[in-house]
Amino acid sequence: MAVLEVNHLEKHFGSTRVLNDISFSLEKGQALSIIGSSGSGKTTLLRCLNFLETPNGGSICVNGKTLFDAADPSTQLEKEIRRKRLHFGLVFQNFNLFPQYTALQNVTLARELMSKETGESQDTIVKAGKELLEQMGLADRANHYPHQLSGGQQQRVAIARALAMHPDILCFDEPTSALDPELTGEVLRVIRNLAEQRTTMIIVTHEMAFARDVADQLIFMDQGFIVEQGDPHQVIDHPREERTRHFLAHYSET
Amino acid sequence: MFLTVTTSLVKGLGTAMELFGLTLLFALPLGLVIAFGSMSKWQPFKFLQYGQENPGSFVRFFADLRPISALTNVIVWIIRGTPLMLQLIIIFYGPGLWFDNNIWSFSNGRMAACVVAFVINYSCYFSVIYRGGIEGVPQGQREAGEVLGMTKSQIFFKITLLQMIKRIVPPMSNEIITLVKDTSLARIIAITELIKAGEAYMKSDGITWPLFYTAVYYLLFVGVLTILFNFIERKLSYFR
Numbered sequence A: 001m002a003v004l005e006v007n008h009l010e011k012h013f014g015s016t017r018v019l020n021d022i023s024f025s026l027e028k029g030q031a032l033s034i035i036g037s038s039g040s041g042k043t044t045l046l047r048c049l050n051f052l053e054t055p056n057g058g059s060i061c062v063n064g065k066t067l068f069d070a071a072d073p074s075t076q077l078e079k080e081i082r083r084k085r086l087h088f089g090l091v092f093q094n095f096n097l098f099p100q101y102t103a104l105q106n107v108t109l110a111r112e113l114m115s116k117e118t119g120e121s122q123d124t125i126v127k128a129g130k131e132l133l134e135q136m137g138l139a140d141r142a143n144h145y146p147h148q149l150s151g152g153q154q155q156r157v158a159i160a161r162a163l164a165m166h167p168d169i170l171c172f173d174e175p176t177s178a179l180d181p182e183l184t185g186e187v188l189r190v191i192r193n194l195a196e197q198r199t200t201m202i203i204v205t206h207e208m209a210f211a212r213d214v215a216d217q218l219i220f221m222d223q224g225f226i227v228e229q230g231d232p233h234q235v236i237d238h239p240r241e242e243r244t245r246h247f248l249a250h251y252s253e254t
Numbered sequence B: 001m002f003l004t005v006t007t008s009l010v011k012g013l014g015t016a017m018e019l020f021g022l023t024l025l026f027a028l029p030l031g032l033v034i035a036f037g038s039m040s041k042w043q044p045f046k047f048l049q050y051g052q053e054n055p056g057s058f059v060r061f062f063a064d065l066r067p068i069s070a071l072t073n074v075i076v077w078i079i080r081g082t083p084l085m086l087q088l089i090i091i092f093y094g095p096g097l098w099f100d101n102n103i104w105s106f107s108n109g110r111m112a113a114c115v116v117a118f119v120i121n122y123s124c125y126f127s128v129i130y131r132g133g134i135e136g137v138p139q140g141q142r143e144a145g146e147v148l149g150m151t152k153s154q155i156f157f158k159i160t161l162l163q164m165i166k167r168i169v170p171p172m173s174n175e176i177i178t179l180v181k182d183t184s185l186a187r188i189i190a191i192t193e194l195i196k197a198g199e200a201y202m203k204s205d206g207i208t209w210p211l212f213y214t215a216v217y218y219l220l221f222v223g224v225l226t227i228l229f230n231f232i233e234r235k236l237s238y239f240r
Helices: A042-049 A078-085 A103-118 A122-135 A151-163 A181-196 A208-214 A232-237 A242-253 B002-038 B058-064 B067-081 B084-099 B109-136 B139-147 B152-189 B194-205 B209-238
Strands: A002-013 A016-027 A031-035 A057-062 A065-069 A088-091 A169-173 A201-204 A217-222 A225-230
Touching (some): A016 A225, A031 A042, A031 A208, A042 A201, A078 B139, A088 B139, A103 B152, A122 A151, A151 A169, A151 A181, A181 A201, A181 A208, A225 A242, B002 B067, B067 B109, B084 B152, B139 B152
Parallel strands (some): A031 A217
Antiparallel strands (some): A002 A016, A002 A057
16 A cells, blocks of 8 residues: 555645646655756645645545545644644755754654653653664764754754654655765765665655665656656656656756 | 942932833743734735735735734834833823823832833834844744644744844843833933932032942943843854
């Protein structure tokens, strides 16, 4: 069964249509790459999945349960959105770490705040946080504040922070776009490791080779439409659509 | 003589500090409430916007109206746009003059009226500083909290608040130092604060130095505050 099913998702800001009839599904343990030029709606799609934007049409189902249906107001209650969000994790382009907390505190904060509901002990949460940082290769940076870390390190803390909430689907919004070229490698390596551990992921990226190699499925978006989707190697190496070819041509030059 | 003047000015300073402290005590939290009011996005007539493309239309005006925010902004405009001295006079004499009901006739009535006027005035100034501080925290910080499943109040208290405080320390220190000197306005309703205490010797003994001597008290008071603000700024310099 698909862990995520997105059906006919629509989003417009005023008269600008940002997402048009977006449908796809994702199996558990699979990674999906989304490519496309700026303004094609990739980021808005991730923001809709994370309930940072409210779609104007369509539905989002996770594990067979309808989390959002534009036609059904009972799925849009403000109170329930907070819990629904936890099905998804989001790693931002510019990290958005909390500057007043150390790396470890960034990872543990949300779970500590939730421990009143879950009954988790402080020790368990801190231990899990340390393990996640270690997994990110940052065991020695646990007590550093964000401004004391490099961009690549900050992004890895952000990934640990998202993983700490055990999301069903982890979303990456251009995770390396704000990084210096020499720092992208360490972040991509971490994401690749996650893919090998069968973490269900959606990765919006401009790194074409990475998008192709890490993903089980790939979507090319243009002007709010899904132009082409399928096997990553097939889409990137042998695109069927003219628009995909045109877009990829810009990348083969560099 | 010097000793008499010094003790009488210390009493004046005590009154000034009482006004200062009470104003901060109430105006700091009230300012935050006003700041939230001015940032309120509540649009009760939003349903009118459907089918109203023309941004200049009358219906559209109501659709876009944010009554809480609009009302708060008008109040802040009036309070910041008129002199504190005038507000003080209206609040103290107004009830007796217009309603024949001097609500300030109890024993510490003058001080109470003064505190009310100062709190209203300063909370409006503080609200604008708070708003700047809150809006200065990047939207991404709140979104990061939302995505992690935090509630609105958790996001405010655990994420936004400290970053806001760090941002507002410099403008706040300005405003609070101004408040120290604004306490001298209390004399307009016959409260013996520092200046009035010093000036009294000019009238009774014909000497002017006690008036200028008050400056030392203000300087010391502000000096202590400056050290305090520097301390807070240093305390908050562990993050950026």
